[in-house]
Amino acid sequence: MAGCIPIFQISGIKSREKKKVLVQGIQRLGGKYIGGSVYQHDSTHLIIPQVLSSEKFLAACAAGKWVLTPDYVLDSVKNGSWLAEGPYEVSISTCATSSFYPVRQWREKVASGRITGAFQGWRVLLMIQEPTRRAMFKRLLTAGRAKVYPSPPPSPASVTHVMAKPITVDSKSHNAPCYPVTHIIQHLFGSNCVDMKFNIPDDGSPEVKKPSGFDLAKLETELKNYVVKHESRPRLVFLEFLGCHDPFCPQPQTSETDFSNVGIMIECGLFGEALDSIRSALFPGLLPPVSYLSSLLEYAQQGNATSAFIKSLQKVLYNLLINNPPWLRHTSVKKYFTQILQCPRCKTGLWPFLQTTISYCLSSELTCHPFPGPALPTLLHFHSGLLAFFLKVFQGELHSVTTWDFVPHEGRGVPQGSTSGFLLYGTFWTIWERSTLLTGAVKQLIQLLLQAAMKDYTCKDETLDMYLADTLLDLLSVLVEFWCQQNVKINQKLVDKGLTDLAEHFAVISHDVSPVVLAELVVRIHSTRLKLVIADAIFRTLCCRNGFTVLDEPLSLKKMMLSYLPALGNLALSPTGPHLKPGLTRQGSSCSVQSSLVNERSLEKENIPRGLNRVNAAGETLLHRACKRNQVETVLQILALPGTDVNIKDHAGWTPLHEACNHGSAACVDALLRHHPTPMLNSQVGGVSPLHDALLNGHVDIAKMLLERAGSVLLQQTNQNGQTALDLVSSSNQRETLLCSAEVGEAAIRNMAAATEVSNLPLLELGSTLLAHLIFSYQQERGLSGFMHLGSRAHGLIRALEAQPLQKVTSGWTDQRAVRLAEDTQTLLELGRGNYLGQLSRAVKECKGENTLFLMEIVEDLKCRGNALLADL
Numbered sequence: 001m002a003g004c005i006p007i008f009q010i011s012g013i014k015s016r017e018k019k020k021v022l023v024q025g026i027q028r029l030g031g032k033y034i035g036g037s038v039y040q041h042d043s044t045h046l047i048i049p050q051v052l053s054s055e056k057f058l059a060a061c062a063a064g065k066w067v068l069t070p071d072y073v074l075d076s077v078k079n080g081s082w083l084a085e086g087p088y089e090v091s092i093s094t095c096a097t098s099s100f101y102p103v104r105q106w107r108e109k110v111a112s113g114r115i116t117g118a119f120q121g122w123r124v125l126l127m128i129q130e131p132t133r134r135a136m137f138k139r140l141l142t143a144g145r146a147k148v149y150p151s152p153p154p155s156p157a158s159v160t161h162v163m164a165k166p167i168t169v170d171s172k173s174h175n176a177p178c179y180p181v182t183h184i185i186q187h188l189f190g191s192n193c194v195d196m197k198f199n200i201p202d203d204g205s206p207e208v209k210k211p212s213g214f215d216l217a218k219l220e221t222e223l224k225n226y227v228v229k230h231e232s233r234p235r236l237v238f239l240e241f242l243g244c245h246d247p248f249c250p251q252p253q254t255s256e257t258d259f260s261n262v263g264i265m266i267e268c269g270l271f272g273e274a275l276d277s278i279r280s281a282l283f284p285g286l287l288p289p290v291s292y293l294s295s296l297l298e299y300a301q302q303g304n305a306t307s308a309f310i311k312s313l314q315k316v317l318y319n320l321l322i323n324n325p326p327w328l329r330h331t332s333v334k335k336y337f338t339q340i341l342q343c344p345r346c347k348t349g350l351w352p353f354l355q356t357t358i359s360y361c362l363s364s365e366l367t368c369h370p371f372p373g374p375a376l377p378t379l380l381h382f383h384s385g386l387l388a389f390f391l392k393v394f395q396g397e398l399h400s401v402t403t404w405d406f407v408p409h410e411g412r413g414v415p416q417g418s419t420s421g422f423l424l425y426g427t428f429w430t431i432w433e434r435s436t437l438l439t440g441a442v443k444q445l446i447q448l449l450l451q452a453a454m455k456d457y458t459c460k461d462e463t464l465d466m467y468l469a470d471t472l473l474d475l476l477s478v479l480v481e482f483w484c485q486q487n488v489k490i491n492q493k494l495v496d497k498g499l500t501d502l503a504e505h506f507a508v509i510s511h512d513v514s515p516v517v518l519a520e521l522v523v524r525i526h527s528t529r530l531k532l533v534i535a536d537a538i539f540r541t542l543c544c545r546n547g548f549t550v551l552d553e554p555l556s557l558k559k560m561m562l563s564y565l566p567a568l569g570n571l572a573l574s575p576t577g578p579h580l581k582p583g584l585t586r587q588g589s590s591c592s593v594q595s596s597l598v599n600e601r602s603l604e605k606e607n608i609p610r611g612l613n614r615v616n617a618a619g620e621t622l623l624h625r626a627c628k629r630n631q632v633e634t635v636l637q638i639l640a641l642p643g644t645d646v647n648i649k650d651h652a653g654w655t656p657l658h659e660a661c662n663h664g665s666a667a668c669v670d671a672l673l674r675h676h677p678t679p680m681l682n683s684q685v686g687g688v689s690p691l692h693d694a695l696l697n698g699h700v701d702i703a704k705m706l707l708e709r710a711g712s713v714l715l716q717q718t719n720q721n722g723q724t725a726l727d728l729v730s731s732s733n734q735r736e737t738l739l740c741s742a743e744v745g746e747a748a749i750r751n752m753a754a755a756t757e758v759s760n761l762p763l764l765e766l767g768s769t770l771l772a773h774l775i776f777s778y779q780q781e782r783g784l785s786g787f788m789h790l791g792s793r794a795h796g797l798i799r800a801l802e803a804q805p806l807q808k809v810t811s812g813w814t815d816q817r818a819v820r821l822a823e824d825t826q827t828l829l830e831l832g833r834g835n836y837l838g839q840l841s842r843a844v845k846e847c848k849g850e851n852t853l854f855l856m857e858i859v860e861d862l863k864c865r866g867n868a869l870l871a872d873l
Contacts, residue, residue, distance in 0.1 A: 006031045006082065009043045011056040013070065016871070022047060022070055023871040025077040034833050035870020037802045039139055045085070047073060051092050051102060055136055060103065061188055062118040062144030064110025067103040102189055117145030118188055124148050125176065127164040132804075137163070137181060216809060219796055223818035230783035231488055231817075234402035235481050235527050241325075241399040262292050271299045272309055279316050287324060290339045298344035303372035303379045310378060314385045321393060326423060327400040334421050341390065341423070343368050350427040351441050354390050357383045358448045361468050362455060387471055394478045397422045401485050424482050437483050437498030438505055445476060446502075449521075450510055457517050470524055477527035484529060492817070503533035507541045511645065515542055516762075519769050532777040539770045543567045544647065544680050546574040546763070556820065557778065557827040557862075561836040563713075564771055565859070566749070568852075569841025572764040575676070609637050619651030620659075627656040627672075630665035639675045646672060646679045653685040661694040661702050669702050673709050681710045687719035695728040704741040711745030749839075758843045768844075768851040775858055784824055794825075798869055801826050825869075832866025 008026050010033075013019050026033045034040045039059035046060040046067045060067050072088035091099040109115045124146050128134040138148050149159065162178040259281065265274035275296055278288050293316075300310055317340075326334045343353045346368045356367040360383045372379065401419060419425070425434065428441045453469040480502070488495050510518055518538050525531040536555055543550050548570035550563045612622050623644070626634040635656075638644055647655050657679040660668040672679050682689060691714045694702040703725065707714060715738075718724055729735050758764055779785050787794055800809050806826045810819045830836055837859070844852060 004044070006045050007040075007043045008033050008045045008047055008073075009036075009040060009056055009060075010047045011054050012048045012050070012052045018070070019871050020868075022073050023867065025073045027867075029076055029082060031082075032834060033867060033871070035802075035829070035867065036833065038136070039143055040833075041143065045072075048090060051090060055140060058185070058188065059140050059143035061106055062140060064107040064115075064117065065103075066107065106188070115145075117143065119144030119146035122146035122161050123158050124161045124163055125159045127162065128181070137184075140184065216800065216812070219800060220810075220813045220815060220818045223797065223821050224815045226787060227783065227815075227817040227821060228489075230786065231492075232485075235529055236395075236398060236402070236477060238395050238399045241396050259288060259292065262288075266292060266295045271296060271305070275309065275312055275316065279312060279319075282316065282319050282323070287320070287333070287336050290336065293340055294344040297340075300382050301344065301371070301379075303376050305378060305382070307378055307381060310382045310385065314389065317389050318392070321389075321396070325396055325400075326393070327397045331421055334423065337393065337423060338426060341393070345369055350423060354387070354427065355444060355448070357386045357390070358452070358468075358472065361387065362448065362451055364451075384468075384471075387468075391471060391475050391478070394424050394427075394475065394482070397424050398478050398482045398485070401482065419486060422482075424479060428479050429483075435487070435494060437480065438501045442476075442479065442502070443505065443509075445472065445479075446506055447509060448472060449476060450513055453517050453521050454513060457514075457520065469521065473521065473524055474526060477525060477530050480530045481527050499529065499533045503537035506534055507537040510538075511541075515545075515766050519766050522770060522773055528777045528780040531773060532781050535770050535774040535777060539564065539567075539767065539774060542763075542767060542770065543570070544678075546571055546676075550682070554820075555778070557775075557782075557784075557824040558836070560771070560775060560778070561827060561831065561859075562839070564774070565837070565844075566839040566841070568764060568767050568771065568844045568855075571767040572758045572760060572841060572843045572847065574760045574763050608641070609634055612638065612641075619649070621648055621650075621656075623648065623656045624650055624654070624659050627660035627665050627668045628663045630660075630663065630668055632665075632667040632671055635668045635671050639671060646675055647683070655679060655683055655690075657681070657690045658683070658685065658688075658693055661690040661699065661706075662697055664694075664697065664699045664702065666699070666702050666705070669705055673705060678709070681706055681714060682717060684717065684719075687721075689714065689717050689719075689725075691715075691717070691725045692719055692723075692728065695725055700729075700734055700737065703738060707738060707741035708744045708748075711749050712742040715739075715742055758847050758849075761847070761849055764844065764847060765849045765851045768849065768855040772851065772855040772858055775855075775862075782821065782824060784821075784828070787821065787825075797822060797825055798829065801829060828862065828866040829869060830866070831863045832868070832870045834863075837863070 006026075008031055010019060010022060013022070023033050034043055037055075039056045041063075043060070044065060046056055046065055047070055048054075048057055048067060049070060051057065057067065066085050067090045068085055068088040069090055072083065072085065075088075076083045089101055089104060091101045106115075106118045110117065119141055122141065122144075124141055126134060126137060126141070126148050128137060141148050146161075159176040161183075162176050163181050163183065164178060259278065262274045262277050265271070265277065274292065278292065278296075282288070296313060299305055300313055305313075321337075324333055324336075326337045338350065341350050341353060342348065343356060346352065348368060352368050359366045360371060361380065397419075428445075429436075429439055433439045449469060449472040452472050456467065456469045480499075483498065484495050487498075515538070522531060522535045522538060525534060532555075540550055543564075548567045550559075550567055553559060609622060615621055616625075620628075623635065623638050623646075626632075626638065639646065646657075649655055657669065657672050659665075660672060681691070684692075688696070691703055691706050694700075694706065715725055726735055726738065729738065797809075801822065806822060810822050813819050813822075827836070845856070847853070
């Protein structure tokens with residue numbers, strides 16, 4: 001066994017513990033284990049307890065592989081290295097003094113080179129109607145190096161064997177002997193097949209272990225129920241609210257007793273004394289007059305209050321919140337907090353006051369009315385405290401919603417229907433916007449979050465104490481979870497669309513923000529639901545910026561393995577540049593590409609193309625129009641400007657690359673492809689990609705350019721009619737030309753994957769960070785970790801996937817969440833077999849960067865989990 005890695009399969013061992021011990025032993029000695037219920041050509045050894053009438057045994061025999069007893073692995077582990085296989089070869093006793101080794105004759109012939117397999121030279125016409133049984137016999141014959149033909153064969157004269165079940169007149173009509181399938185076993189073992197006591201059914205097929213009793217409809221229901229329960233779980237839990245309850249029998253307010261002098265104190269300017277009077281008189285159920293609290297807030301807002309006054313005012317607000325939680329009380333209490341939480345001077349509502357609070361913390365002048373400046377420490381303390389109080393109110397409301405289904409109703413939760421008056425709704429959604437996640441207020445919050453992240457990142461030391469950004473991230477997480485919680489049980493598609501819209505908006509407006517800052521934000525997001533969509537959007541944008549095309553399909557574990565992991569190789573070899581510096585890469589506060597171009601004062605005016613910022617009625621920019629007219633000089637002039645968005649869309653969603661491909665502007669396509677970052681080659685509008693656009697209009701030369709850049713991934717995209725790009729080409733010569741161009745692109749990608757040196761470690765580390773958090777969040781959100789520990793439900797799915805193709809298992813399923821869970825499980829099984837990771841760049845595999853090493857550990861853990869699932873079969 002020296003010089004090669006043994007690859008094992010196991011058959012006939014039902015005990016999971018015994019199988020687990022064998023798999024662990026194989027891996028400990030450096031071997032490889034392939035699970036599954038069918039024979040795999042790559043295997044070199046089969047472990048079985050005794051002779052079996054299984055597909056794996058028959059195929060291994062026909063292929064001349066080692067077929068050994070479990071003691072071979074166990075004794076090798078004790079020895080510390082692989083032992084000689086001969087003494088452990090499986091055998092049967094034919095009499096008291098002799099044994100028969102059923103595999104030895106074929107193994108020795110194959111090892112000596114006399115034959116390549118037991119069925120060498122056979123050209124078989126396989127006439128078996130049942131698809132599963134036919135597939136099994138095809139694998140068996142192919143393992144023995146037979147050539148298996150479909151019916152009818154390409155040439156009747158080429159057939160040497162006809163194998164049929166049942167044998168009919170038609171099966172005997174070919175110019176070749178017709179055999180029952182039992183002839184396979186007789187050929188392998190001769191007369192010894194009687195001693196082996198194979199149980200051969202009447203139909204002539206060996207008794208192959210087949211799964212039975214699969215109720216796929218029931219399986220879908222079980223998966224759906226699991227996913228629904230998992231999705232409705234609380235993502236954010238706030239322990240400080242667990243003891244919060246509605247006060248029992250609150251005492252009536254007696255303002256004459258408690259606040260008789262407060263109004264006079266305020267009129268006399270004795271704000272500190274007035275605040276002390278309110279603080280000492282508070283008890284559960286008591287709500288001080290709104291006008292008094294508003295006056296105290298206005299006094300603090302003017303910048304004259306001391307730190308002690310502000311601290312005391314904050315304690316009063318928190319006492320009011322804990323003793324009178326608005327999410328548990330009647331409408332009057334909610335209205336009370338709505339009146340308090342607005343600017344005491346402008347009185348324009350919750351969101352303007354919250355926006356002003358954030359703006360002041362950012363040292364921005366965009367406030368509801370002018371404040372004393374420059375920013376005073378006491379005022380910063382006041383506004384940061386208000387921001388924290390807003391967050392605490394919203395966290396309480398989210399907590400009351402998410403714990404309703406999980407905590408016994410003892411005043412701790414509220415039914416879903418009673419959330420319409422929540423302050424969260426009143427702050428971020430109007431009555432007409434509640435079916436939309438990405439409202440105007442949410443967009444403004446995201447804009448402020450990005451500004452805070454850039455300010456915190458560039459102003460803080462290496463500890464990256466992003467206090468303001470962290471607070472705003474928590475606020476965004478709370479409102480996203482609240483909105484999703486309200487809609488997930490009603491309309492899952494609405495929730496998915498809302499999250500997608502938010503993530504795409506985040507990626508667009510953060511175009512000029514350093515990826516380092518964006519990655520730091522992703523790390524700090526507490527909501528796995530929000531982290532998942534944001535990390536995905538930023539990673540795809542990062543790939544696009546650096547000229548790599550990823551699959552344009554819904555996020556899945558398979559997509560991350562087949563598309564995102566190989567993309568890291570491209571990031572590792574990308575040229576270094578200024579885009580990894582903290583803060584904005586160009587303009588300090590602008591996140592709009594067009595405004596960035598307008599405000600670029602350093603550019604000479606004559607270098608800016610005329611009409612650069614003019615957008616026509618269709619939303620087309622000058623770059624769109626130049627690509628339509630093949631004005632390559634104008635295109636090159638625009639692409640040379642800092643901040644040019646090569647993927648900018650018109651009102652219909654078309655990019656400049658779409659227009660160039662549609663109108664046959666080959667020179668413009670070439671200019672766009674040479675630009676860094678390259679345009680998104682897989683973007684689609686109504687299912688039409690740039691490649692579809694080029695071929696629909698007969699521009700094969702442009703199609704070749706696209707395929708030579710991106711490879712065969714573009715050929716996998718389908719339009720709304722399910723047509724790939726090749727389906728749009730009628731000429732076989734053109735198909736061959738396109739396939740050759742795709743192969744050129746694949747070769748370039750493979751060459752890049754073969755590179756061993758990392759030329760841009762910071763970018764690779766950045767991509768690894770995003771992808772690590774993306775994979776982790778995906779597992780959390782999809783419930784993969786928990787699902788694998790559900791016993792029979794998970795094992796039922798795994799057995800079904802091993803017995804039938806994924807498409808057949810999920811055929812007829814209507815719940816896409818159940819389909820997605822089945823697809824992810826299939827991906828784990830494939831990872832366990834060692835698939836999917838062949839395209840991973842050597843440069844990435846051998847990189848010693850901390851984040852990349854961590855990502856490789858996550859991938860290896862997925863592979864081991866898939867291996868464990870296979871071992872349980």
